[in-house]
Amino acid sequence: MTKTAERRPAGQTAAHPVQAPPPAGDRGRRRPADQVRAYAFLLGALICFALFSWYPAIRAVVIAFQKYTPGSSPQWVGTANFTRVWHDPEFTAAWRNTLTFTLLALLIGFAVPFVLALVLNELRHAKAFFRVVVYLPVMIPPVVSALLWKWFYDPGAGLANETLRSLHLPTSNWSNGTGTALVSLVIVATWANMGGTVLIYLAALQSIPGELYEAAELDGANLLQRIRHVTVPQTRFVILMLMLLQIIATMQVFTEPFVITGGGPENATVTVLYLIYKYAFLYNDFGGACALSVMLLVLLGAFSAVYLRLTRSEGDA
Numbered sequence: 073m074t075k076t077a078e079r080r081p082a083g084q085t086a087a088h089p090v091q092a093p094p095p096a097g098d099r100g101r102r103r104p105a106d107q108v109r110a111y112a113f114l115l116g117a118l119i120c121f122a123l124f125s126w127y128p129a130i131r132a133v134v135i136a137f138q139k140y141t142p143g144s145s146p147q148w149v150g151t152a153n154f155t156r157v158w159h160d161p162e163f164t165a166a167w168r169n170t171l172t173f174t175l176l177a178l179l180i181g182f183a184v185p186f187v188l189a190l191v192l193n194e195l196r197h198a199k200a201f202f203r204v205v206v207y208l209p210v211m212i213p214p215v216v217s218a219l220l221w222k223w224f225y226d227p228g229a230g231l232a233n234e235t236l237r238s239l240h241l242p243t244s245n246w247s248n249g250t251g252t253a254l255v256s257l258v259i260v261a262t263w264a265n266m267g268g269t270v271l272i273y274l275a276a277l278q279s280i281p282g283e284l285y286e287a288a289e290l291d292g293a294n295l296l297q298r299i300r301h302v303t304v305p306q307t308r309f310v311i312l313m314l315m316l317l318q319i320i321a322t323m324q325v326f327t328e329p330f331v332i333t334g335g336g337p338e339n340a341t342v343t344v345l346y347l348i349y350k351y352a353f354l355y356n357d358f359g360g361a362c363a364l365s366v367m368l369l370v371l372l373g374a375f376s377a378v379y380l381r382l383t384r385s386e387g388d389a
Contacts, residue, residue: 129369136362153363157351160360165339166347170323173254173343177322181262182315188266189273190299203274207267214264218331221260222247225332247332250340257328257341265321269314276310277303312383319379320372344368 136153138146157163192202209217224231225246233243247256280303288298304311326345329335335342335350344364352361 132362132365135358136366138359140358140362141356142358149359153359154367157360157363157367160347162339162342162347162350166342166344169254169339169341170325170343170345173258173325174319174322176255176258177261177318178315180258181266181322182318184262185266185269186273186311189270189277190303192270192274193277203271206270209264210267212264214327215331217264218260218328221256221263221328222332225256247341248337250337253333253337253340257325257332260328260332261322261325269318272310272314273307276307280306316376316379320376323368323372 135146137148137150139149139152140146188206192199192206195202212220225248227233227243227245227248230246232246236243244252247253284302284306285298288302293301324345325343326349329341329343329346330349333341335346345368348361348364348368351357351364
């Protein structure tokens, strides 16, 4: 009696048996040589981050608890730097101005780029030209932009007041007035930084399916209703992320107060970062400067964690 031939799946021969697939856990594993090669490519970036980002940040946290001045050995003082900075009369003004600047930047600088993106998205001609025009301020060095606006705001022969005089309108002190200085700096920051935000909004708007707008038009929705019920929900994630990035950036405003107003008039534009600069390079108090930096780091870190938690919870809901 002959042995019964073993059954094989269709297409399988004895000379070329079908091999079983690797276990699911081994599919994503890489050979050690591949991992070494990947980390070798990342080594340059890791070294740069370690030297110019991570080490200075860790060193600043350590100095915040030390009495550190150039030319002398550091001494551990615990939380004395935080206490001294907290009781500084400029401390309250700096935080008040920084928070006010952030709020004004959200009201002015966050809405303007979105509106510009909506307008550019509706254009039928010269789109590329207007994109370049909107993005052009970003390519100008920040110090150069601030110097241009400083001349523009000059209460005497500045272009702003000259334009108002030619129109027979009352002039303003702009960056030299205690009530208008901070708003003037918000305008400068908005003009200088909105180009990148506009392009990001444009990319988000162009990714919205046209069928949604067509359906809204068929339902009788006008322009504002289409923006409210189609545009904003479809770009919600981009809006929330850009809002977080803008808050973090505006809380660290420095160039405009430093170049245009010098923190004046009467400390009306002293910000937290400008006060850190004064502690470090005018008072030679690096311990106080690092203490302020740690305070700002903790505040922004806590705000970012809460913000991301809330937005993620809303997204899951």
